[in-house]
Amino acid sequence: MTAKFENPSSVAGMDNSDLHCIVIGAGLGGLAAAALLARRGMQVTVLEAQSTPGGCAGNFVSNGYRFDAGATVGCGFHPGGPLEQLGHELGIEWPVTPEPVAWQYRRRGRKLDLCRTREGIIARFPRSASFWEEQSRMAEMLWRLSENGLHWPLTSLPDLAGLFLKGVGGLPGTVSLAKYATGTAHDWLATHGLDTMSDFIRFIDAQLMISVQATSREANALNAAIALDLPVSGTWHVRGGVGRIAELLAASIEKDGGAVVYNKKVIRLDTIRREALGVETADGDALAADIIIANLTPDSLEQLEGRAPERAKVGIRSGWSAFMLYLGMDSSAFRMAGVDHLQIISSDGRLGECQSLFVSASAADELSRAPSGQRAVTISTHSRPEPWFEALRSGRAGYLRMKERYTRQALDLLYEEMPEAEGAVRSVKAATPVSWERWTGRRLGYVGGYAQTSLFDVYGPSTRYDNLFLVGDSIFPGQSLPGVVTGARRTVELVLRQARKIRL
Ligand SMILES: Cc1cc2nc3c(=O)[nH]c(=O)nc-3n(C[C@H](O)[C@H](O)[C@H](O)COP(=O)(O)OP(=O)(O)OC[C@H]3O[C@@H](n4cnc5c(N)ncnc54)[C@H](O)[C@@H]3O)c2cc1C
Numbered sequence: 001m002t003a004k005f006e007n008p009s010s011v012a013g014m015d016n017s018d019l020h021c022i023v024i025g026a027g028l029g030g031l032a033a034a035a036l037l038a039r040r041g042m043q044v045t046v047l048e049a050q051s052t053p054g055g056c057a058g059n060f061v062s063n064g065y066r067f068d069a070g071a072t073v074g075c076g077f078h079p080g081g082p083l084e085q086l087g088h089e090l091g092i093e094w095p096v097t098p099e100p101v102a103w104q105y106r107r108r109g110r111k112l113d114l115c116r117t118r119e120g121i122i123a124r125f126p127r128s129a130s131f132w133e134e135q136s137r138m139a140e141m142l143w144r145l146s147e148n149g150l151h152w153p154l155t156s157l158p159d160l161a162g163l164f165l166k167g168v169g170g171l172p173g174t175v176s177l178a179k180y181a182t183g184t185a186h187d188w189l190a191t192h193g194l195d196t197m198s199d200f201i202r203f204i205d206a207q208l209m210i211s212v213q214a215t216s217r218e219a220n221a222l223n224a225a226i227a228l229d230l231p232v233s234g235t236w237h238v239r240g241g242v243g244r245i246a247e248l249l250a251a252s253i254e255k256d257g258g259a260v261v262y263n264k265k266v267i268r269l270d271t272i273r274r275e276a277l278g279v280e281t282a283d284g285d286a287l288a289a290d291i292i293i294a295n296l297t298p299d300s301l302e303q304l305e306g307r308a309p310e311r312a313k314v315g316i317r318s319g320w321s322a323f324m325l326y327l328g329m330d331s332s333a334f335r336m337a338g339v340d341h342l343q344i345i346s347s348d349g350r351l352g353e354c355q356s357l358f359v360s361a362s363a364a365d366e367l368s369r370a371p372s373g374q375r376a377v378t379i380s381t382h383s384r385p386e387p388w389f390e391a392l393r394s395g396r397a398g399y400l401r402m403k404e405r406y407t408r409q410a411l412d413l414l415y416e417e418m419p420e421a422e423g424a425v426r427s428v429k430a431a432t433p434v435s436w437e438r439w440t441g442r443r444l445g446y447v448g449g450y451a452q453t454s455l456f457d458v459y460g461p462s463t464r465y466d467n468l469f470l471v472g473d474s475i476f477p478g479q480s481l482p483g484v485v486t487g488a489r490r491t492v493e494l495v496l497r498q499a500r501k502i503r504l
Contacts (some may be wrong), residue, residue, distance in 0.1 A: 014085060015041065015194075016042040019042050019044050019499050019502065020045070021037055021045070021290065021292070021293060021294070022278070022503070023047070024279065024293070024294045024295060025046075025047075025294070025295030025472070026048055026260055027054065027246075027295045027472055027484070028055070028057050028472075029473065029488050029491075030293065030471055030472065031039070031246055031249035032163070032484065032485045033491045033495070035086075038258035039252075040259060046250070047265075047266055047281065048264060049263070049265035049441055050262065052246075053250045053262075054069070055070075055245070056069065056070035056448075057069075057442050057481060058246055059240075059242065059243030060096065062429060064328075065326070065327045065371075065376040066241050066362070066368065066370050068242045069358065070322070070324075070378075072250060072358075073360065074237060074238045074242065074340065075235050077478060078094050078233050078438055081233065081482060083245075086240040090182055092249070092250045094238070094248070096237065097236060097237050098235075099235045099341070102114045102115060102234075102341065103235075103342060103343050104339045105206065105342075106417040106418065107206075107346075113129075115152075115231060116231065118132045118136070118232065125197070125203070127197065128192070131190055134462065138226075139221070139225050139228070144292050152413065156444060160324070172196040180221035180222050181221075183220075184218065187207060197499070204216050207230075209352065210343070212224060212227045212449050212452035213450065214453050217292070220450065220455055222304035237363055240368065240369070264282075265281060266282075267280055267281060267283055269301075270286070274466050275465060275466060276292045276467055277289075278292075278467045279292065290502060291468075291495055291499065292465075292467065293468075293471050294468065295488060296441070296472065297472070298459060298470065300443050303443060311345060317357050319385075320352070320383070320451075321432075321444065321448075322383055322431075323381050323383040323430070323432055324352065324435075324443075325377075325378075325379040325430055326377070326428075327426075327436075328371070329361065329424045330375075331375050332424060335364070335426035341359065341360045343357070344359060344360040344414060344417045345357075346413055356381060357379050357410060358381075360378050360499060362376040381410060382448070383406075383433060385433035385437075386444070389433070392434055398434075399434070403430050406432075411425070448479050450473075450474060458476040459475045461490055462493040466498065467498055467502070469491050472487065475487045475490075
């Protein structure tokens with residue numbers, strides 16, 4: 001269901017125009033929250049350290065290519081999906097087209113297309129049929145539970161009552177979700193006798209790594225159920241690059257009277273007891289605000305407060321960053337592959353660190369993204385950040401050697417599973433966790449959100465300050481375009497609740 005606002009500045013009889021909200025960071029979470037608040041008439045100023053919006057879901061231009069920095073697959077645009085609802089509410093027509101194949105899984109020379117039906121997967125792993133039936137039922141219930149916002153983690157009695165009404169009153173089957181609420185995906189697979197099927201487990205682990213940042217032994221079963229639904233709920237190609245979504249949100253904020261200011265890095269937060277007063281920026285400005293939203297990890301927020309990072313909640317951090325290759329490639333390689341997204345997995349060994357790659361190419365007809373006859377290609381693999389920073393501390397030469405070694409390993413696996421790529425590479429640019437720290441301001445370049453190992457050890461938008469809220473993939477429900485937009489709605493609710501209190 002989509003809300004309609006006849007007079008945006010006075011939703012629910014409330015005039016928001018006297019309140020000023022500063023949003024630190026123009027990632028998708030920050031922009032979505034800012035756009036919703038600007039639409040509700042609040043004065044909104046987004047301060048972004050970089051010269052372009054989007055962060056992990058941004059674009060950058062290099063040597064005639066427009067690369068997706070991180071995110072490459074558009075999701076959440078299905079009817080009633082978080083992006084579809086957001087676009088409807090803000091009057092944004094997203095430049096998206098459905099992808100016939102979400103991505104192609106390749107391992108040991110075999111290919112499996114993941115698309116809107118589970119038939120291909122069941123044909124490849126026939127014993128898994130009952131698992132997918134149950135996954136489909138669970139995902140349907142979870143999608144319905146999250147419709148119109150999910151009040152999680154609970155912060156008040158009305159939240160608890162709302163969840164009860166949605167879950168128990170509205171959806172009788174939801175009670176059955178309770179049995180998996182604290183189990184792992186591996187426990188769930190075991191109930192179907194699939195926990196010893198190594199090929200299938202490797203396939204599931206590969207899917208979970210890119211969605212919940214953990215493999216089946218650690219991932220929470222309910223998080224896994226919804227993550228495994230991604231190809232079925234549909235994926236979309238974003239024309240012009242995923243960064244177009246951020247650009248359109250920034251334009252919406254400005255249309256509604258807000259401002260998005262680039263090259264404006266916040267370096268300090270001014271606070272007194274439980275109140276945030278304003279921010280200071282690297283160029284010497286000081287800005288006051290009634291409400292502040294931080295599109296940051298909790299670690300990075302603590303740095304702005306001048307506090308040493310606290311031990312994170314158990315399971316809150318994935319501990320992952322990413323190693324990336326940005327390649328200019330001949331179009332022909334992807335014509336032969338028949339798909340624009342591939343997930344390439346090594347035969348054995350731990351996933352990540354160049355043993356699992358996600359490969360995405362700009363579409364063949366997107367002439368604005370690459371020189372004629374070529375594609376802008378992004379390859380990512382999970383990587384632990386600490387060794388990169390240690391290497392850098394020991395000297396630039398060691399760090400560069402490590403970068404070269406990773407580049408070689410990633411390309412070797414690419415050529416092994418996609419021989420058509422060999423000889424098609426025209427240019428190579430690598431990025432490491434050190435680059436991610438620089439690009440997103442996230443301490444140690446932690447990207448991809450928290451590891452979804454528990455439904456209960458999660459951050460929500462609230463912080464130690466009454467008028468400062470978090471947004472982005474560090475808060476529930478976590479990473480991805482739909483994840484951060486869903487989280488942003490929750491942040492907006494709490495901001496509006498706080499706005500009412502300020503006026504009392
Ligand atoms: C490699 C990779 C691949 C991914 N692939 C996909 C995918 O295919 N599909 C999908 O749906 N999701 C994908 N994701 C996840 C998705 O991109 C992220 O979950 C989401 O974009 C994170 O948004 P965010 O709001 O947390 O903000 P971020 O992206 O973290 O943005 C934060 C912004 O704040 C700015 N900032 C930080 N500190 C300051 C400061 N002090 N002052 C001012 N500005 C500041 C940063 O410059 C940045 O622009 C991927 C992520 C990665 C890393």
